[in-house]
Amino acid sequence: MTLPAQNLLAEEASPYLQQHSGNPVHWRAWSPASLEEARALDKPILLSIGYAACHWCHVMAHESFENDDVAAVMNRLFVNIKVDREERPDIDQIYMAALSSMGEQGGWPLTMFLTPDGKPFWGGTYFPREPRYGRPGFIQVMEAVDKAWREKRASLNQSADGLTSHVETRLAGSHARALLDRDTLSDLAGRIDGMIDRDLGGLRGAPKFPNAPFMQTLWLSWLRDGNAAHRDDVLISLEHMLAGGIYDHIGGGLSRYSTDAEWLVPHFEKMLYDNAALIRSCNWAYAATGNDLFRIRIEETVAWLLREMQVDGGAFAASLDADSDGEEGLFYTWTQGEVETALVHDSTMFFKHFTLSSPHGWEGKPVIHQSRAQQALDITDHDRLVPLKARLLAAREDRVRPGLDAKALTDWNGQMIAALAEAGRSLARPDWIEAAAKAFAHISGASHDGRLPHSMLGAKKLFSALSSDYAAMTNAAIALFEASGEWSYVDQAGRFIEQLDHWHADAAGTGYYLTASDSTDVPIRIRGDVDEAIASATSQIIEALVRLASVTGDLDLHERAWTIAEHAAGRAAHQSYGQTGIVNACALAIEPLKLVIVDRQEYPTLVPVANRNPDPRRVDIVVPIGTVANRPLLPGGILPPTNRPGAWLCTGQVCLPAVTDPQELDRLLRRR
Known part of the structure; x- marks a missing residue:
């Protein structure tokens, strides 16, 4: 043929x-x-x-x-x-x-x-x-x-x-399972810490990528072991990243990577997954520091997302191109004269807070960025700068726009849905949670015979889903459950795992393949163990299984998650790179946290404390006072009383005594 x-x-x-x-x-x-x-x-x-x-x-x-x-x-x-x-x-x-x-x-x-x-x-x-x-x-x-x-x-x-x-x-390939070792995360975090650029953030050298799996390793090390140096590695990296040209200071959102060591000149493409990771990282950083820089950059990035990346049905497009009118970065860069034309007398104030630079080797127009001092001043004067940025954004809209890759990828959308739901809880933005729910409903509704598509472009759908799609959407469903309290999301998460088991599980029950069992055009059926810009499919699966087991109290599911994690750890030990996501996920499997809160639906006192203390290790279950059905089981099969406010924080199968005072709960959740 x-x-x-x-x-x-x-x-x-x-x-x-x-x-x-x-x-x-x-x-x-x-x-x-x-x-x-x-x-x-x-x-x-x-x-x-x-x-x-x-x-x-x-x-x-x-x-x-x-x-x-x-x-x-x-x-x-x-x-x-x-x-x-x-x-x-x-x-x-x-x-x-x-x-x-x-x-x-x-x-x-x-x-x-x-x-x-x-x-x-x-x-x-x-x-x-x-x-x-x-x-x-x-x-x-x-x-x-x-x-x-x-x-x-x-x-x-x-x-x-x-x-x-x-x-x-x-x-x-398959390798013998490895015992899950609590020290593995600490060892990896120590090695990553040794690669951090102390002056500029991120990893030393160029090009510089956001590297979300590495940043999560450091953050988990701080949360679990109290290593403040690892927390500071992440905070410094975020601050430099958000000051550099890799961040779009006019329209919000992060480019894929910087071509230099200073985060100054990016390749200007904007990817959905990078910005999902940015929202999550800034959400954790804001909770830990109270630094308004992180809150404002979340707000700007979500504004960009909802303005430029939503497609029909409410899902999110994959990416924006680096080029417009045949030139890289043309849409995003400015000459001094262009800024002065748009802002007139207010340009003096703009240049007090921002710098235009054309470093050696860059052939385009100057790139907008900030010094650290300008970044701090930007946050202080934020309200005065908002209308200036709006005028520049309006002027930019008259330019030839970069191409939009409007296909909606299920796994990338799952990551963004989870990030929006988490940030919406933390920053009390129900509109963000609503946008996440709309995207989730659109993608879930595109299923055929219970199977998710991997990609959609309008009416065109690409089946079959990958294991990463089911994992990301399971994690998204649980994030929406945490934000809304609607148990239908937990039921949906369970159905995603059923599909994952049916189409992707290996015969020995030791893990999952990236492609479905009926895929006929793959020369090798791979595991999906290796991180790329985002954490591997395997790591997302382990996280999904652990989180769903925590919500449901299903000990059999937790045991299966543990087995999958042990075998993934065994395979990871034989790889030279790209296993950070698996290490992070195994750390979650070793010490999963579960917070059950009974609180008033109107004027709650404990729920806001949990919302402003996000923790990637933790699943939060909120139960209204007086609830009879759908009460979550505490370890040991105990049902929490629902006649008065209370919060139970559990690690694995052990719960601390109930907490009723909001300040005491805040101290408990902030204790490392």
Whole structure:
């Protein structure tokens, strides 16, 4: 079977694939039919993986994929397959691991050459059309690969077999379970602490990523062990990040990473998952410090989210592009004259609080950022700056907007829903909780035969869900239950876990695969153990199982979570990187916290104390006074009395005596 000799991406659900539908390249999406075509033609596959907000993906597309001469070589020598890594993270992880195993630096666009049966034998990332940057030209690369394929095919097949076996062992293998050790988190936090940039925050060097799993390790270390240095690592990192150009000081929201060590010039794409993590981290930081910086940046980021990222039905789009009008960062950067034109006499006040910089190597307009002193002054003068920012935002809206990748990814939405629900509780913003509930209802309602889609773009849905989708939506359901007290969310969480068990559990009951059992187009069925910019699917699953077991008091479910965590820890011990999420999740499994509060529905006194003390280790269950049904079980099968206010804080199967005084509860929750 061969597919038509033409580009076949026009009807795909991914905006990224649709961006390439006009290329002269005969692109196919990843599918059983595309793989069968390669086998039928006995041609190697040229696999290109990217995403809509990726700057260098756009560069390579413009230089090579839109060029007739390059496309002619691609069409003659290869079956060309284009993948949106956000739609198919399972495929992306396999071939990124293959590139890493070759000793190459990973990144996007990912360019891999595969045998007709999908086994990788060589690859790289961005290749320029003409030789430069110390890289060969793309046509040279393709012709060299073709020559090797024709003249050394047996050797390439042997290499591909070996590389595939190595990747399978690394991403899908099993190892003996490991005893969950309380010291593992402390050891990891100590190693991360040794990598922190004391002057600029984040990890030393450049580029700088927010690295949410690392920050959570440090925060958990402080919460559990009282290590104030680890708390300060996170606070300093957040403060520098929020002062830098990586944060959008006019419109709110965080870019994916900074190209330099000072957080100054980002790649300007904005990803949904980064901003979910930012909201959560700032929520914890505000609760711990009372520093209004963190509250204000949450408010600005949520305002951006609701203004620019909501799609039909109330779910959230995946990303905003780095480029507009063909130039990176053009939408977000300003000359001094542009600021003065927009603000006139008020520009003097603006420049008292913000700086424009064009560092060496940056070719665009200046980037807005702050010194630490300006950041502090910004918070002091916040109310006076709000109308200035609003005028600049209005002026910015007249510019060519960056492209919106409007697909709604289930797992990324689950993370944002949980973040919104948590921040909505902490900052008394029921409108945020309502927005989270609306997104949750839209995604849950898109299920088919009980199965979630992984991705949606309008009426187009991509099935089947990944394990990360069920995990993230379970955690989102529990966060909404904590915020609303509605037990229907707990029931929904249970149904998500049932689907996870049915489609993703391994035969031995030791863990889960990222892809469903009926997925027919994956060369390797991987576990999903490795962190990327966000915590791994496995870590999200462990967290979901632990949290659901805590809410329901289901000891069998907690025992299963413990078993899954032990096996994940055993696999993590054999990996060289990317296991931070599993360590964090195992720490939650070792010491899960459960807070049961009985309080008045009107004028509660204990619930606000819990809300302003968020803790990622804790599940909160609020019971109105007089409740008879749906009373949560305390450890030992004890039902809490509901005739008067009280709060029970439990660790595992042990509860402290009931607390009735709000100040005493505050001291209890703040005690490390």
